[in-house]
Amino acid sequence: MSGGAWPAFGLNLVVSAAAVLAVLLLAFAAGTARRLHRYVDVAWGLAFATVAGVTYVLSSGHGDATARIVAPLATAVWGLRLAAHIAWRGRGHGEDPRYERMLARARGSRTAYALRTVYLLQAALVWLVSLPVQAAPYAGVPVxxxxxxxxxxxxxxxxxxxxxxxxxxxxxxxxxxxxxxxxxxxxxxxxxxxxxxxxxxxxxxxxxxxxxxxxxxxxxxxxxxxxxxxxxxxxxxxxxxxxxxxxxxxxxxxxxxxxxxxxxxxxxxxxxxxxxxxxx
Structure with a gap:
């Protein structure tokens, strides 16, 4: 990554973090309203696809054009397929037993506990795991x-x-x-x-x-x-x-x-x- 690309990459990190947080908060609102926190598993794939879209847009004019397309596209394809599969698999089902057991340990508000330990944690993990997607278009060298x-x-x-x-x-x-x-x-x-x-x-x-x-x-x-x-x-x-x-x-x-x-x-x-x- 060249020196001139670091500010653009930094902006990408900030915007991607905000976008991921928005996706997971929307999933939290839906899960709380329906009392089904399994929606977060669908949001997991959608959040990665969102990072890919943000990166593709913000990386315009930086680095190698091939890397700018390939890494975000690969991530979006994987994330959207995963989200669609989990949504289809979970249709008509109740809460995921994993989240039932997790929320049973809550002291105080289950809703606040779910926000902290499920949604915000997964938002942070999506942002961290997606670092290669965000970095690839800013490498500044031919693929x-x-x-x-x-x-x-x-x-x-x-x-x-x-x-x-x-x-x-x-x-x-x-x-x-x-x-x-x-x-x-x-x-x-x-x-x-x-x-x-x-x-x-x-x-x-x-x-x-x-x-x-x-x-x-x-x-x-x-x-x-x-x-x-x-x-x-x-x-x-x-x-x-x-x-x-x-x-x-x-x-x-x-x-x-x-x-x-x-x-x-x-x-x-x-x-x-x-x-x-x-x-x-």
Whole structure:
């Protein structure tokens, strides 16, 4: 990133922060009115797409024209697909059990607790994780192989996530699978195809921002934070804690990788009743 691009990049950071906060506050208003804080999961993807749009507009006249298009477009495609999928998946359902358990710990106003621990926290995480998207257009040097390597990693992640979501949706749509754990397709290779896909997506977007050592160093926090969220934070760890006592889930975990895909150990079979992300 050249010296002249820093003020423009700084403005991008400020405007993006304001835009992300606006999206999450709108989601908070909707969630409070409907008493469904699961709306924040839809807002998560929309907030990233908003950052991408803000960055594309504000970066006009700065850096490489290709990077200005590719990184925001990749982020917007991922964010909008994720938001649409979560909105479709959650239609007609009540509150997400994760938020029920979280809000049950509130002392005093549940609404204020939800604002602090769900919406404002996620707004801060969106802004932090989106640093590569914001930095890539301001690198000030022609794009190189790392940008296209990033596109390849991003595309692999997006495909992995989308295929896994599609496979699970088809599995759940069949009444014969009700109460059964999904252990087919990508779900036989990893218990979390969607989380592994997100992992690849954000390391790919990070590579798109690595045109200079300054931007690479500045943005490294983004994929690291996302990786920790997926594996140790609100992703894999919380979901598996929720599913741990379900009949048949222990056998599924014994033969299926927890994150990085690999062939299952032993034969697959019709796992016993269970519920949750990987069940019908």
């Amino acid at each position: 190189g192989g790392l940008l296209w390597a990033g596109v390849a990693v991003w595309a692999a992640g997006l495909a992995f996530e989308a295929v896994g979501d599609h496979q699970l949706a088809r599995f759940k749509a069949d009444p014969a699978h009700r109460g059964r754990i999904m252990d087919r397709g990508l779900w036989g290779w990893t218990r979390h195809p969607n989380y592994f896909g997100d992992f690849l997506v954000w390391w790919g977007i990070y590579l798109m921002a690595c045109a200079t050592w300054r931007s690479a160093a500045l943005c490294l926090v983004s994929p690291v934070v996302m990786s920790l969220l997926l594996t140790r934070g609100s992703g894999k760890r919380l979901l598996e804690r929720h599913l741990a006592d379900r009949p048949g889930y222990a056998a599924y975990t014994a033969r299926t990788s927890g994150f990085v895909p690999r062939p299952p150990r032993g034969p697959r079979g019709r796992t016993g009743p269970g519920s949750g992300e990987a069940t019908g």
